[in-house]
Amino acid sequence: MRIRTTATVAGACALLLLTGCGAADMTKQASPFANAQGAKSLTLSVQSWVGAQANVAVAQYLLEHELGYRVDTVQVDEVPAWDALSQGRVDAILEDWGHPDQEQRYVKDKKTITPGGGLGVTGHIGWFVPTYFAEQHPDVTNWKNLDKYAAQLRTAESGGKGQLMDGSPSYVTNDKALVKNLDLDFQVVFAGSEAAQITQMRQFAKEKKPFLTYWYSPQWLFEKVPMTEVKLPAYKEGCDADPAKVACAYPHTPLQKYLNADFAKNGGKAAAFLKKFKWTTEDQNEVSLMIADQKLTPEDAAKKWVDGHTSTWKAWLS
Amino acid sequence: MATVTATAPRAFLPGILKHRAAAKLALLALAAAVLVPLADARWSSGSWPAALTVDLTEPLGRVSTWIIDNRDSHPLFLYGFGYVSNAVVLCVRAVYVVLLAAGWAGVTAASALIAWRVAGVRLGLGTAAAFLTCGLLGMWIPTMQTLALMVVAVLVSVAVGALLGLASGLSDRMDRVLRPVLDTMQVLPAFAYLLPVVLVFGIGVPAAVLATVVYAAPPMARLTSLGLRGADKEVLEAVESLGATSRQRLLTARIPLARKELLLGLNQTIMMALSMAVIASVIGAGGLGDRVYQALASVDVGAALAAGIPIVLLAVVLDRVTGAAADGQGDTGSSTGLSRRAGWACALAAAVAVALAARFAGRLDWPGSWSLNIAEPVNRAVDWMTDHLYSGVPVIGGTADWAGHFTTWVLDPLRDGLQALPWWSVLLIVAALAWVIGTWRTALTAVLAMAAIGVLGVWKPSLDTLSQVLAAVAVTLVLGFATGVAAARSDRFERLLRPVLDVFQTMPQFVYLIPVVALFGVGRAPAVAAAVVYALPAVVRITTQGLRQVDPAALESARSLGASSGQQIRQVQLPLARPALLLALNQGVVLVLAVVIIGGLVGGGALGYDVVFGLAQGDLATGLVAGAAIVCLGLMLDRVTQPTERRAKKGA
Numbered sequence: 004m005r006i007r008t009t010a011t012v013a014g015a016c017a018l019l020l021l022t023g024c025g026a027a028d029m030t031k032q033a034s035p036f037a038n039a040q041g042a043k044s045l046t047l048s049v050q051s052w053v054g055a056q057a058n059v060a061v062a063q064y065l066l067e068h069e070l071g072y073r074v075d076t077v078q079v080d081e082v083p084a085w086d087a088l089s090q091g092r093v094d095a096i097l098e099d100w101g102h103p104d105q106e107q108r109y110v111k112d113k114k115t116i117t118p119g120g121g122l123g124v125t126g127h128i129g130w131f132v133p134t135y136f137a138e139q140h141p142d143v144t145n146w147k148n149l150d151k152y153a154a155q156l157r158t159a160e161s162g163g164k165g166q167l168m169d170g171s172p173s174y175v176t177n178d179k180a181l182v183k184n185l186d187l188d189f190q191v192v193f194a195g196s197e198a199a200q201i202t203q204m205r206q207f208a209k210e211k212k213p214f215l216t217y218w219y220s221p222q223w224l225f226e227k228v229p230m231t232e233v234k235l236p237a238y239k240e241g242c243d244a245d246p247a248k249v250a251c252a253y254p255h256t257p258l259q260k261y262l263n264a265d266f267a268k269n270g271g272k273a274a275a276f277l278k279k280f281k282w283t284t285e286d287q288n289e290v291s292l293m294i295a296d297q298k299l300t301p302e303d304a305a306k307k308w309v310d311g312h313t314s315t316w317k318a319w320l321s
Numbered sequence: 322m323a324t325v326t327a328t329a330p331r332a333f334l335p336g337i338l339k340h341r342a343a344a345k346l347a348l349l350a351l352a353a354a355v356l357v358p359l360a361d362a363r364w365s366s367g368s369w370p371a372a373l374t375v376d377l378t379e380p381l382g383r384v385s386t387w388i389i390d391n392r393d394s395h396p397l398f399l400y401g402f403g404y405v406s407n408a409v410v411l412c413v414r415a416v417y418v419v420l421l422a423a424g425w426a427g428v429t430a431a432s433a434l435i436a437w438r439v440a441g442v443r444l445g446l447g448t449a450a451a452f453l454t455c456g457l458l459g460m461w462i463p464t465m466q467t468l469a470l471m472v473v474a475v476l477v478s479v480a481v482g483a484l485l486g487l488a489s490g491l492s493d494r495m496d497r498v499l500r501p502v503l504d505t506m507q508v509l510p511a512f513a514y515l516l517p518v519v520l521v522f523g524i525g526v527p528a529a530v531l532a533t534v535v536y537a538a539p540p541m542a543r544l545t546s547l548g549l550r551g552a553d554k555e556v557l558e559a560v561e562s563l564g565a566t567s568r569q570r571l572l573t574a575r576i577p578l579a580r581k582e583l584l585l586g587l588n589q590t591i592m593m594a595l596s597m598a599v600i601a602s603v604i605g606a607g608g609l610g611d612r613v614y615q616a617l618a619s620v621d622v623g624a625a626l627a628a629g630i631p632i633v634l635l636a637v638v639l640d641r642v643t644g645a646a647a648d649g650q651g652d653t654g655s656s657t658g659l660s661r662r663a664g665w666a667c668a669l670a671a672a673v674a675v676a677l678a679a680r681f682a683g684r685l686d687w688p689g690s691w692s693l694n695i696a697e698p699v700n701r702a703v704d705w706m707t708d709h710l711y712s713g714v715p716v717i718g719g720t721a722d723w724a725g726h727f728t729t730w731v732l733d734p735l736r737d738g739l740q741a742l743p744w745w746s747v748l749l750i751v752a753a754l755a756w757v758i759g760t761w762r763t764a765l766t767a768v769l770a771m772a773a774i775g776v777l778g779v780w781k782p783s784l785d786t787l788s789q790v791l792a793a794v795a796v797t798l799v800l801g802f803a804t805g806v807a808a809a810r811s812d813r814f815e816r817l818l819r820p821v822l823d824v825f826q827t828m829p830q831f832v833y834l835i836p837v838v839a840l841f842g843v844g845r846a847p848a849v850a851a852a853v854v855y856a857l858p859a860v861v862r863i864t865t866q867g868l869r870q871v872d873p874a875a876l877e878s879a880r881s882l883g884a885s886s887g888q889q890i891r892q893v894q895l896p897l898a899r900p901a902l903l904l905a906l907n908q909g910v911v912l913v914l915a916v917v918i919i920g921g922l923v924g925g926g927a928l929g930y931d932v933v934f935g936l937a938q939g940d941l942a943t944g945l946v947a948g949a950a951i952v953c954l955g956l957m958l959d960r961v962t963q964p965t966e967r968r969a970k971k972g973a
Contacts (some may be wrong), residue, residue, distance in 0.1 A: 020755045035526050036466050037416035053617040078525050078606040081731075082939035086389070087524040087605070108389070115393075159728035160924065162842035168843065173937030174931060193921040193930055194843045196621045202835055203843040206711060206721075282888055298696060305684050 030275070036075065044073040045273050048084040048093040051171060052197055054221055056289035058097040058122065060301035062280055064309055070272050080173040085261075088277050089115040096278050099259045100126055100175055110261075117267045119260030123281035128175065128219045128253035130167070130233040137215040137231040146185060161190040168216040169193045169201040176216055177249040181221055181235070181261045184250040189215070199313040204228055220286040223291035265297040279319040286312065330667045342757045349756065353749050366743035369780035375380075376778060378942040385941040387524050388520050398521075406527040409473065413526055417469035425456055425687045427676025428465070435669035436638065440645030446640070449633040458608060458695065460631045461687035467598050467608035467635070470526065474533040474594045479587060482538040486545025486586070491571070496546065503954065504959070506539045507911075511600050513948025516936050519604050529606030535592040548579025584647035592827075595632065599790030599829035603936065613831050622703045622835045623696030629832040636827035707839040724846035727792075732845050736788035740781055743948050747784075748772060756963045767960035770953040779950045785927040787919055787954060789845055793913045798906060803859050805864025805905075806829040806890060815865060823859040830855055830919045835884040838923050848920025848929070856912035860905045866899020907962045928954075 045066070049059045079087055085105040087093045109116040132143055142148040153165030162165060165248040168190045169178050178191050194200035200216070201224060207214045208228040216228060235252035242251040260277065267274050287307070293304035309316060364370035392398050420428055429452040439443030455464040487501075489496040515532055524527040552575045560574040576583075602610030612628035712719030739747070751771050756764035774783045808815040833854060834847075842845040871894050879893045895902070921929025928947045935944015 035410045035469070036417060039614060042856065049615070056615075056619065075607075076600070077607070078611060078618065079605055080937040081521060082937065083524055086519075086939060090392075090523045092523050092525050092605070123365045154447070155778070158842070159725040159733075159846070161857065162733070172934035192843065192924060194924075195920075195924065195927060195930055195933065196617070196834070198835055199838045199843050199847075201620050202838040206839060206842065209708070213954065219759050256534070258528055295621075298619075298621055321698050 016125065022081045036157050043069060043071065043273075045074060045094045045270070046075040047288045048087065048096050049076045049108060050081060050096075050098065050261060051078065051173070053291045053295045054124075054287055055098045055143060056294055057304070058280075058286050059262065060294070060305035061282075061290060061316075062277065064302060064305035065319070066273055066276065066308075067245050070276060072273055082173070085109060085116070088261060091114065091259055091263050091265060094263050094270065094273075096261045097277070097280070098122055098124070098260055100128075101256050101259075104139075111135055115264050116261050117158075117264045117280050122258040122260055124219065124221055124258050124287055125218060126256045128217070129179075130215060130235065131218040131230040132215055132228040132233060133208055133211075133214065141231065143245060145229055146187070146236070149215070149233065150188045152213070154216050155191075158192070159245070160192045162192065164188050164190040165215065167191050168200060168203065170213065171195065171197045171311040174217075174219075176217060177243060177246060177253070180247055180249045184248065185236070205279055207310055221288050221291075223288055223295050225228065226288070226292055275317055279321075281319070282315060288313065309315045333782060339394035344752060345907060349749070349753055357745050357749075360745050361743075362816065366745070369775035369778075373776060374778040375776055377946055381942040381945060385520055385939070386858070392523075395769045399673065402521055405531070405970075406522050409527040409530045412467050412529065416472045417466060420465045421470055423676045424684065425452075425461055426599030426679035426684065427672065428442045429453060429456075430675035431672035434672050436642045437677045438664055438668050440642050444638075444641055444645060448638050449637045454634055456629040456687045457691060458614065458627045459472050459687075459691045460628055463607075463630045464635070467610065467632070470530060470533075470601075470606060470608055471591070471594055471598060471635075473532045474537065474593055474597075475587075476596060477530070478537040478590045481534060481542050482541025482586065483545050483583070485538065487549070489542065490546035490549030490817070493932075497525045499542070499546075500801075503539045503542055504533065505516035505956065509534045510918055510932075510948070510951050511597055511666035511919050512603075512932055512936070513601070513944075513951055515604050516782065516941060516948070517937075518940075520917065520939075520941065524605040526606060528604050529601035532601055532604070533594050533597040535655075537590045541586040544582045544589065545579065547585075548582030549575050551582070552578040555721050568916055581647050584643060588640060589646060592636060595636050595639070595827070596829075601633065601829060610829065613829050618832060619833050621696065621700065623833070625832045625835070626642040627695055627888045629829050632829055633824055637823055640823075660969040665925060675938035677833045679955045681785045682739060693723070697931040703836055707838070710840060720840040721842050724841035724850075727846050727849070728844060731792050732788060736785050736793055739788050741785040744775060744780065751957060751961060755957075759960060759963060763960040763963060767957045770956040770960070773953045774950045777950055778947050779928065779931075779946060782885065782927040782931065782947070783950050783954060786929065786951070788875060788955075788971030789849055789852075789915065789925060789927070790910065790913050790929060790954070790958065793849040793856070793916075794906070795910050795912060796849065797853050797856045797860055797909045800853065801905065801909065802864055802902070804857075804861045806868065806894075808861065808865040809868035809894070810886075810890075818861070824855060826858040830916060834923055836921070843924035845920070845925050847923045848917070851923065852913040852916040855916045856909050859908045859912055863908060864898075865899055867905070871897040872899070897908045904963070907959065910958045910962050911955065914958065917951060 039223065042217045047059050047062065051054055058144065063076065066072040066074050068149050069134050069320070077087070077093055079093070082105065084096055084111050085102060088096055089109045103171065110118065112267055118217065130146075137144050142150065143152055144251060147275045149165070156165035156167075157163065158166045164189060167182060167187075169191050170193070172193065172195065174197075181187075182189050182191055188218075193201060201269055204216060205228060214228075215233070218224075224230075236250055238252040244256070259279070262270070262274060262277060262313075265280075290308045293307060299307070335461070351601060364372055365588060423431065432452060433445045433449035436448035447752045452464075455461060460863065485499060489499040493632065514535060515528070518528045518532045518535075522531065556578060557570065557574055560570050593594060598606065598608065599610035599613055602608070602614045605611075608627050609632050613625045613632075616622075616624035710720050742750075748768050748771055752764050752768045755767035774780060804818070810820050813962055833851060837851050837854075838848040841850055875893055875897060876889060877890050884892065917925065917927075918929040918932050921927070921933045928951050931943050931947030932941065934953065935942075
């Protein structure tokens with residue numbers, strides 16, 4: 004086996020050296036695991052949060068069972084995912100939270116990526132406290148009163164100040180600037196990954212402890228740990244233009260899909276389907292909750308949703 | 322190992338050592354007395370002076386923009402990296418297709434038969450069981466993807482490593498040039514160079530394979546060189562006297578004589594490549610690592626474990642089989658060449674027969690109904706553990722309380738203390754430690770590495786990281802030495818411990834991130850816990866081995882003098898095992914540092930977070946500078962803890 008394998012590898016490499024005389028286009032490389040059994044295939048990028056997993060799971064299920072594609076998924080962080088999309092390593096991103104720099108570079112300048120329309124879900128980032136805490140202390144939901152609670156929100160990590168927990172380094176955040184510009188007695192503690200952040204929040208919630216966290220909707224965790232948003236100074240167009248001077252809330256962002264430009268043009272039914280893919284926040288949460296809380300595999304969760312929402316997805320296929 | 326010859330000079334060594342160390346320290350104090358006031362007057366004390374930093378944000382940002390803008394058109398990419406990338410994709414694909422064509426039955430049979438031929442019946446059966454378990458866990462396809470990736474990465478690493486090793490084994494000058502390069506490659510945390518690789522090759526398999534090669538080639542190079550240099554002089558002279566040319570001498574004598582080291586190098590390379598397989602999933606390598614990583618995203622420890630177990634099984638099987646190949650050259654000599662060849666032929670025929678049978682039976686894919694769902698019970702167990710241990714345990718307090726105390730009482734003072742030290746005093750301490758333990762060269766390297774951190778402008782976060790490393794190393798050593806001593810004294814305990822150590826050493830670190838957070842909350846404490854879990858096995862192993870190799874005669878004589886077992890440990894075993902203990906310290910430091918970045922994922926902050934941030938945001942400046950600082954920390958710590966003799970390879 005081992006010997007045969009080695010021989011095959013050597014053969015393949017030799018063949019490559021013999022035939023490889025032209026330019027090697029770095030934008031034309033798919034995963035070596037794709038198309039292994041000769042099927043039509045495409046690759047979707049999954050981001051680390053469960054909502055993104057839900058989009059991909061449903062799209063994958065329908066592409067495989069209704070359109071006969073083989074779908075590969077790659078988990079990549081957001082900015083590298085744009086890069087991978089422009090190179091054709093992945094064919095689509097289904098949920099983008101707004102990356103103006105990347106958009107300028109790849110959509111407007113290089114034209115290697117085309118917008119794929121809205122996902123139908125509106126995203127919003129904000130600061131949240133658990134609802135049980137907000138009910139006891141209704142005034143905590145305004146940023147002006149946060150300092151009063153700093154002592155209660157202190158942890159070993161926050162060094163004498165209140166703790167504002169932030170999540171994965173890949174997320175869009177102005178929190179450090181916000182704390183500084185709003186002159187709050189808080190320390191931003193980066194959980195480092197969404198998984199760590201969720202685990203910590205559930206642990207706090209189990210003990211009904213107060214906490215303050217960066218969080219976003221739509222998110223399945225709200226069903227498990229009800230949270231109330233803390234009001235920050237209202238968002239106005241352009242108030243977050245200078246990252247160092249931000250002193251306002253986060254905007255509401257209609258989430259977008261993006262496709263690789265070549266794929267959008269030549270992707271046939273799959274590309275058409277992905278452009279039409281559009282669902283609601285409730286739909287997404289339904290699938291997310293099945294994946295993250297009931298621990299269904301993304302495929303099973305997608306199947307369950309697809310079985311119950313025929314009319315919704317039939318429209319994407321027409 | 323440490324026999325009487327080693328103990329004889331020990332009697333008068335301490336005197337000399339003390340004398341030497343005192344002289345070195347006096348010299349250093351003199352230099353400090355002159356330089357410190359100067360430095361203090363020029364740049365003032367406290368944190369690293371801003372005048373001595375270089376801001377790399379601008380140039381690194383330009384480099385990354387240039388690469389992105391030119392990647393699709395510049396000849397360097399079209400005719401250089403593009404080919405490399407294509408070649409990797411083709412090779413991995415070729416192996417993968419062969420593995421799929423052989424089907425699960427064929428692959429299992431073939432690997433079991435190979436293991437049987439190389440390492441005996443027991444390992445053959447074990448191998449088959451391991452592969453079947455991978456299938457049962459529903460991980461057959463990801464396992465094959467990882468295997469395909471591994472085959473290519475290991476072949477390339479071995480080729481690269483052997484070439485480097487050949488060069489440094491045959492030429493002293495090459496050896497001097499390569500040694501620091503290999504040293505650096507070994508202390509480089511893998512995460513730190515994922516970003517540049519991704520920038521050039523993009524997300525996916527080529528980047529993953531190349532990153533793996535950088536990580537896994539050094540042990541092969543080192544052991545090849547060691548093997549070539551260690552060849553028996555008499556044999557070489559005999560061959561020379563027969564009139565062999567230098568090339569013949571190399572092929573017929575030196576390489577065959579180095580067989581054991583070469584196989585050990587292969588073994589080490591496989592282990593390191595496998596540990597990289599998971600880290601590489603962060604840049605889209607696919608396979609088992611990707612499953613672990615995706616399970617992590619939905620906070621599903623059970624699913625992560627289901628993907629982690631095949632990795633552990635692959636590692637254990639490959640380790641045992643290649644290990645047996647390295648050890649077993651003596652006893653295979655008894656059977657004749659003919660019967661060995663016949664055995665191989667039988668094995669090959671059987672494997673092909675099984676593969677064909679499965680093919681005709683239409684059973685190529687792993688049957689979906691044969692699966693074992695371990696995710697649910699595992700998750701229940703983790704939930705139970707965190708429910709009952711996190712807080713409110715009577716008397717001892719919950720794990721969250723411990724973590725809090727550890728942070729406030731150990732980590733905070735350590736960090737604040739380090740950060741409060743004037744910058745020149747940190748350099749002085751480093752110099753003194755490194756010089757007393759090693760030579761002026763190691764001291765210089767250590768000081769320069771530490772200074773480089775300051776120049777890069779990440780002095781404060783680096784000292785934060787350093788405080789975490791020191792705390793984690795201290796905990797690791799206490800636990801590791803205690804366990805090691807126990808294992809060295811009881812054979813049964815050691816036998817029980819061995820599989821546990823195997824699992825901890827090979828289980829991907831991502832798997833235990835969630836339980837660690839669930840137990841200790843978010844912050845630096847869980848990061849330290851993760852590092853301890855990762856570094857402990859190596860420390861325990863080296864300690865046990867070191868203690869067991871202590872001359873039995875010395876122990877016997879101590880016993881006959883009526884020493885209690887406590888006295889035996891303190892006064893005979895520990896002093897005699899000192900080199901092994903120092904090695905354990907060194908390995909502990911290197912391994913803890915390797916987890917620092919992973920610690921960034923659970924709230925460890927500092928350099929680890931910056932590296933993760935750089936990777937996630939495609940921010941070359943932040944990621945690369947933090948990565949470089951980790952490398953410098955690694956070099957510094959390695960030199961400061963490194964006994965004068967060059968120690969064994971990483972991962973011991």
